[in-house]
Amino acid sequence: MKKILILTSFVIVAVLIFSGCKIAQPVVQPPDEQLLITQYSGIINEVKENGILVYVFEGYNGEMIAKINEETKIDESLVQMIKPDNLFAFKTNGIMTKSIPPKVIIMSIDTILEGVVFEGIVSDISKDVITVDITYPRTDKIIIGITPEIVFAEGVSNDIKVGNIIRFETTGIMTLSEPPRMNVVRFTKNEFGL
Numbered sequence: 001m002k003k004i005l006i007l008t009s010f011v012i013v014a015v016l017i018f019s020g021c022k023i024a025q026p027v028v029q030p031p032d033e034q035l036l037i038t039q040y041s042g043i044i045n046e047v048k049e050n051g052i053l054v055y056v057f058e059g060y061n062g063e064m065i066a067k068i069n070e071e072t073k074i075d076e077s078l079v080q081m082i083k084p085d086n087l088f089a090f091k092t093n094g095i096m097t098k099s100i101p102p103k104v105i106i107m108s109i110d111t112i113l114e115g116v117v118f119e120g121i122v123s124d125i126s127k128d129v130i131t132v133d134i135t136y137p138r139t140d141k142i143i144i145g146i147t148p149e150i151v152f153a154e155g156v157s158n159d160i161k162v163g164n165i166i167r168f169e170t171t172g173i174m175t176l177s178e179p180p181r182m183n184v185v186r187f188t189k190n191e192f193g194l
Contacts, residue, residue: 038093040054040056041090050065057169071107116171118182120135131179151186164193168184168187168188
């Protein structure tokens with residue numbers, strides 16, 4: 001009798017499985033959807049009514065429009081520093097439009113640094129560095145390293161020669177050497193000097 005009961009149970013389970021019926025399993029609820037926070041750093045190109053046009057070099061590579069809204073967290077002391085040529089570090093909710101340039105909403109502004117865009121006259125070029133006599137925003141010498149990752153803005157020649165006037169954007173990090181050395185992110189001007 002026990003054998004018949006075991007065999008019958010086995011047949012019933014087999015029929016249920018092969019007929020598409022599923023044995024009840026616990027329902028797992030998905031976790032609450034969380035927004036992905038994305039960090040960006042770049043140079044402010046222009047402050048517009050519809051947002052801040054930023055050339056981003058960390059977290060993305062290229063221009064984007066970063067929009068401030070009523071939910072954006074920003075220290076009041078930073079508001080006056082939202083202007084062209086300043087380095088701008090901010091967080092978004094991870095959502096980016098497919099427009100050109102793409103748009104993002106700023107959740108918080110972390111830092112804004114001044115003095116990261118320079119202009120000057122090329123005084124010396126060696127294998128992988130350029131020495132520049134700075135005329136803006138101060139007057140001194142800076143050595144800039146040349147790497148394949150450096151970008152040239154649209155319409156800017158990549159043929160840098162001694163005597164040229166160049167304008168370049170940096171990461172804001174400067175060595176303590178004399179003269180100091182900086183890493184260039186993008187050249188926005190390269191003109192033959194007079």
